[in-house]
Amino acid sequence: MRYEYKEFPYETPPALRGAPEPRRPVAIVGAGPVGLALAIDLALRGVPSVVLDDNNVVSVGSRAICWSKRTLEIFDRLGVGERMVEKGVTWKVGRTYHGEREVWSFDLLPEEGHKMPAFINLQQYYVEEYLVDRCRDFPELIELRFKNRVVALEQGEDGVALTVETPDGTYRLEADWVVACDGARSPLRAMLGLEFEGVLFEERFLIADIEMKADFPAERRFWFEPTFHSGQSALMHKQPDDIWRIDLQLGWDADPEQENRPERIIPRIRKVVGDRPFELDWSSIYTFQCRRLERFVHGRAIFAGDSAHIVSPFGARGGNGGVQDVDNLGWKLAAAIQGRAGPGLLPSYSDERVQAADENILNSSRSTNFMTPKTPVERLFRDQVLRLASEAPFARRMVNSGRLSTPCVHDGSALNGPDDPALPAVSRPGAPAPDAPAPWGWLLDRLGRGFALLALGEAAPPPAPEGVETLRIPQPSDEMRARWLGEAPGAICLIRPDQHVAARWTACDGAQLARALDRAMGRAPRQEDEA
Incomplete structure (x- = not known):
């Protein structure tokens, strides 16, 4: 493979060296992007x-x-975003074809004034490498234990006990909380006897990474019934290091073991890329699934990423959804451990991220149904939509080759405070704070450390409680005005530690701010808001 894999060092745990094994506030199981990101967020x-x-x-x-x-933006807050963008392939245009005919294209970020691009393509192994490097910036707060396999979990009222297997033997580790970031086949989920709910689609796809010199554009290119893969669908993405990702629909009858052999893959790829040299770098066969746990918090065990929910790959909702779980969980778990959280704060992680998972599952299921019609009527509808899409704007909205990942807006969250409908909807309570140029560079560079009170334009903020930073911008940029003020002369916005908006007003006093802060910390029920 093109990427040079390096082994991380294994160290004998204290318990197997005859030293005490201290109880930990948090044990994270799984050192993928989700688990590593959570460790950094907590640190x-x-x-x-x-x-x-x-x-x-x-x-x-x-x-x-x-x-x-x-x-x-989340990775940037954690300290690896700029490194990822520098290495990754930036793109924002997607093109959809039916056969050889382009039926639709879209621009995911048509406006300026954002620090981060619409999307980058960057292999997961690079993301994990950068996150491990960042973890090492916190030697007193993050301990990485490789070749430590959790084989049993006991849960009590105030914590968990893990049995961990290593090359030197088995030991016991106690923690106040355990967070399962151990993937779609989560052993921790099985240990607790938890079942996924949802749908397993009868469809299989081949993923192939090839190394190839090519001048194809850095765009998402999706084909329905391409001439090179008759009757099926295909997807192509450019990655760094001259690596190209190709997805090919195989059908439910395909034999995964046979189809994943190089002698089967290489002729298929040659039909896609033509008569140019390439090398197969990596391949896998996957089955569409859209499933989740009923809830993500079970006593002292919390689930995040694929251990909590899985979706089909089209739309890039799996990895993005997992990192956004961490963004939601990190500050809430820290507040609970530090004794600052109200009783409703940690349960809100499950409520909000179940909402996000359901949104991702809905979009992923719709994509799957459009891409793989099961009846003649469904296929007729799909083909007619594709035929009309190049000329009729209404039909383009129906073309579904994977609605690409967008952040969930937590409308209706129990943490949301009051809202002034005169302000733009894009920055309403429950939404991630939209970035914009700010006096210090970018708005989001100053959000996410803790709670912040953002005062824009002519609005005069009340004194902020201890621990809440006040950010005053009397002369907002045009982009900030459009996203945060609209026609209003000023706004005051309470921003959560995960950069989501908690409440906003065109004017407010200290008592209103205190009530909104209580709500955002899970300390006050909804009916107490403005009564």
Whole structure:
């Protein structure tokens, strides 16, 4: 493979060296992007953790490659976003074809004034490498334990006990909380006897990464019934290092073991790229699934990423959804550990991220149904939509080759405070704060450390409670005015530590701010808001 895999060092745990094994605030199981990102988020908030992983290298194969703007903003807050963008392939245009005919194209970020691009393509192994490097910036707060496999979990009222298997033997590790970031086949989920709910689609796809010199554009290119793969669908993405991702629909009857052999893959790829040299770098066969746990918090065990929910790959909702889980969970878990959280804060992680998972599952299921029609009527509808899309704008909205990942707006969250409908909807409570140029560079560069009170234009903010930073911008940029003020002369916005908007007013006093802060910390029920 093109990427040079390096083994992470294994160290004998204290318990197997005859030393005490201290109880940990948080044990994170799984050192993929989700688990590593959570460890960094907690460290930035002063909470130590130990990360346990049964492997000692980054993920083999490119796996998740498409990282959305919102996810890049989260990674930027964690300290790896700029490195990812520098290495990754930036893109924002997607093109959809029926056969050889282009039926539709779209621009995911038509406006200026954002620090992060709409999407980058970057192999998961690079993302994990950068996150491991960043973890090492916190030697007192993050302990990475490779070749440490969790084989049993006991849960009590105030914590968990893990049995961990290593090359030197088995030991016991206690923690106040355990967060399962151990993937779609989550052993921790099985240990607790938890079942996924949802749909397994009868469809299989081949993923192939090839190394190839080519001048194809850095765009998402999707084909329905291409001439090179008759009757099926195909997708192509450019990655760094002259690596290209190709997805090919195979059908439910395909034999996964046979289809994943190079002698079967290479002729298929040659039909896609033509008579040019290439080398097969990595391949995998996957089955469409759209499933999740009923809830993501079970006592002292919390689930995030693929251990909590899985979707089909089209739309880039798996990896992005997992990182956005971490963004939601990190500050809430830290507040609970530090004794600052109200009783409703940690349960809101499950409520909000179940909403996000359902949104991703809905979009992923619709994409799957459009891409793989099951009846003659469904196929007739799909083909007619594709025929009309090049000329009729209404039909373009129906073309569904994977609605690409967008951040969930937590409308209706129990943490949301009051809203002034005179302000633009894009920055309403529950939404991620939209970025914009600010006096210090970019708005989001100053959001995400803790709660912040953002005062824009002519609005005069009340005194902020201890621990809430006030950011005053009397002369907002044009982009900030459009996204935050609209026609209003001023606005006051309470921003959560995950950069989501908690409440906003055109004017407010200290009592209103205090009530909104209580709500955002899970300390006050909804009916107490403005009564």
